[in-house]
Amino acid sequence: MTVAADHCSKIVKLDVGGKIFKTSISTLTKHDSMLKTMFLTRIPVVKDEDGCIFIDRDSQHFRLILNFLRDGEMALPDSDREVKEVLAEAKFFLLDPLIELCEERLETSFSPYYRVVSTVLEARKYIFATDKPVVVLRLPAHIATNGSQCYYFSESKFRSYAEQHYKSVIFVLITEPEFHEDCSWTFFLKTKKLTARIKGPMDDNLLEDLFRELLIDVAGRKRTDSQQSE
Structure with missing residues (x-):
């Protein structure tokens, strides 16, 4: 196994707003995003007291972010309010395909009349x-x-x-x-x-x-x- 492949298969723990998520670097770097930049460059990362990489965001929708990174698609929540929350997270993590998915959903679901x-x-x-x-x-x-x-x-x-x-x-x-x-x-x-x-x-x-x-x-x-x- 090459050094690059070994690095991508490495399991990492993320502390997102106090909740721990475990995933692989290959998942986090599969799509262009802030996370890919974080793990494939020498940008300094903040770690908590247990050595988990700390990301100062609400953990509520991070599971959806991970699922999108794994599969390239996801089922958005039913309510527009939650879709807007996912959109905010997608913008923070610079996930352009997920941003487009959320914005398309909001455009088709919003109407003052129905x-x-x-x-x-x-x-x-x-x-x-x-x-x-x-x-x-x-x-x-x-x-x-x-x-x-x-x-x-x-x-x-x-x-x-x-x-x-x-x-x-x-x-x-x-x-x-x-x-x-x-x-x-x-x-x-x-x-x-x-x-x-x-x-x-x-x-x-x-x-x-x-x-x-x-x-x-x-x-x-x-x-x-x-x-x-x-």
Whole structure:
């Protein structure tokens, strides 16, 4: 084994914010980052009283950083708040691919008009936590690479509805990597649930009829709330 190979296979202990992590130098130097620079140059490192290399960062997301270094990919947390925290760590460690991954996720998930989730289970947290009617649309994760007319139609229609009615209706967009069916729209009203498969612009009248029924539901809730407050 060469000196360089022996060095990369060496096991090291890192003290990140008081929590100990054990990994190899080969993992820490697999991708361009601050850690690679640290272990392949003569930059002085700080060690704690037990001889662990000390890194003055919160340890909460360092496990995710290590997993990304090992595999070149990772499953980001569900919440935007946690993704922003991972992004801050990626910027500290100068991990450009992870920075891009986090920023792409935040760009696609942020909207002032609707929530974006990746599973039906996540959507339920919004459906059952509100007194407002809810509109849920299921789409594939990468609409732009799919080219399906029904996906483009539903996405633009959903955004239009959300921008107009977000104050009185909760809108939830589910983006699923393996979703290849016709767009699934579900309207959760006060006393019933309406579901429709939308194939494209030819179903515009059906969608408009369903949304009119939802707006009637909105008006009924407002009347009830007004009567209860008198």
